[in-house]
Amino acid sequence: MKKIFLPLAALIMLFSCQNDDQNSAASPTEAIVQRNCATQEVLEEQLKADPTLAIRMNQIEAFTQNALLTKRLVNGKIVIPVVVNVLWRTAAENISDAQIQSQIDVLNKDFTATNTDFSNTPTEFAPVAANIGITFELVKINRKSTTKTSWGTRDAMKSSKKGGIDPTSPSTTLNIWACKIGNGILGYAQFPGGSLATDGVVIDSKYFGLSASDSYPYNLGRTATHEIGHWMNLRHIWGDSSCGNDLVNDTPVHKTANYGVPTYPYVSLCLPTHNEMTMNYMDYTDDRGMYMFTAGQKSRIQAIFVAGGARYAFAQ
Template identity: 80%
Template sequence: MKNLFFSAAALLLFFSCQNDQTELTTDATTAITQRKCATQDVLEAQLKEDPTLAIRMNQIEAFTQNALLTKRLVNGKVVIPVIVNVLYRTAAENISDAQIQSQIDVLNKDFTATNSDFSNTPAEFAGVAANVGITFELVKINRKSTTKSSWGTRDAMKSTKKGGLNPTSPTTNLNLWVCTIGGGILGYAQFPGGSSATDGVAIDSKYFGLSGTANYPYNLGRTASHEVGHWMNLRHIWGDASCGSDLVSDTPVAKTANYGVPVYPYVSTCLPAHNEMTMNYMDYTDDRGMFMFTNGQKSRMNALFVSGGARSGFGI
């Protein structure tokens, strides 16, 4: 079992001294052969630009750990209002209302364990597989025609001044930006603690919702499930380090990101020997290969919404 209790100094180190990441490109034509989430890279850039972000994130982490210890979690149902901001240059990028609704439907299934593939959870992990109990409600779709062929990962899509769309009431709405990101990036999220001016999730329009067989293997809406997990304070399953910690006790330690659809059991090289949870939404597997959160991840997410939590403005 992972040791999840950190001193304030250790937490500050965790959020301010991650390994350097390679610079992201914004070539919209890059072929995507493996899942690429830019959330950690974006966090690294934000930490360098704003030294106070590490302090805020460590305060959120301390609050989360205290909530877990005292079992001060959500008592009731959390419904997340969703604003979808579509930025398009081509007709294909101007995705339909039906495709947008299909993504909301996927989120609702994945976060309530009503997805049909949840039953594929191996018996080994069945005891910790979770119904997170959070649902999503589409409240508005904003659309804007642009001349940009790709947006990159520096939050330009989130700014009206930069040609994008400002977030709508981000303390009470989950804003999703749908556009061509480029650089082989499927999507990225902002962790709790970041600026409200950029809070939310960006997802490439080709991988948003049930996007069709042309975008296989990322056509089942799981990019959003992964990125919204980050928005709700979940780390990558491998902790963005070799055999690292994702701050969750019931997810087995993972050596690194897993790709494709690994065949279970997938034995880790992290010691002691154990099977990795490659089917967790916070890994890098193909859409059809990820289909579960854990109880520990559920508790971590729910801690955000209690009174005093980083996303308590969403209420119950």
């Protein structure tokens, strides 16, 4: 389905919309049975706290759409330096160097379409299935013990004054915080345009990298793939509203988030009749059920790395 892009004045409404179709988060003591990314909720709080953020995001969106129209996209290879900040209270939260490296390995496969399950892409979607062409390099691991039982989603883990770890060179380095988030949240990210002091991605340590079997069905490192997609300016595939707009032309319109591993073909409730791309990394399916980005998502990502783009410094 071809999507109609909103005028810039309407994008502020898009950025601050509520998704009434999502289930509420589980309590801290319950097992997580459905993927729950807090990126949209965090964005809404940031917009309330900083009215100028919507203006900056509108400017980034205008730049992105212009880059897509004029095909001003990155041609060279982009390698993203990564610093992982581990905040731990228990031994399980103090994840090993090997587990951290396993996450980097997953990202390198998922963002280059070399993941083994990429071949599961249905024939219908094969023409738009894409190699993003971006790789990641682990440059440093920071560790800090804490007495906190959970960190929540107010970015406390990103501040040494609040007991966390300050980001390292956030304009040129992707910072990932591994910690206990709580309230059923697997992870969240900051979209381009936010403060450098809080820029990066947060992943619950239990779901970081190739993790233990008790982390199933989120034990294959795809939470970070999903969240870094947000960090690279991708929206949830359902546009965070019923039959919403993710600002990408080649992703089918979704009624809402999909969970588990839906059987293909999964017919959408959004008209006209079509199949939903439930295996896209920006849906909410289980780790084993998501395994592809699209060419449209690739172009949207590339647009933030061109000269003048929000993350151009990473392409230098």
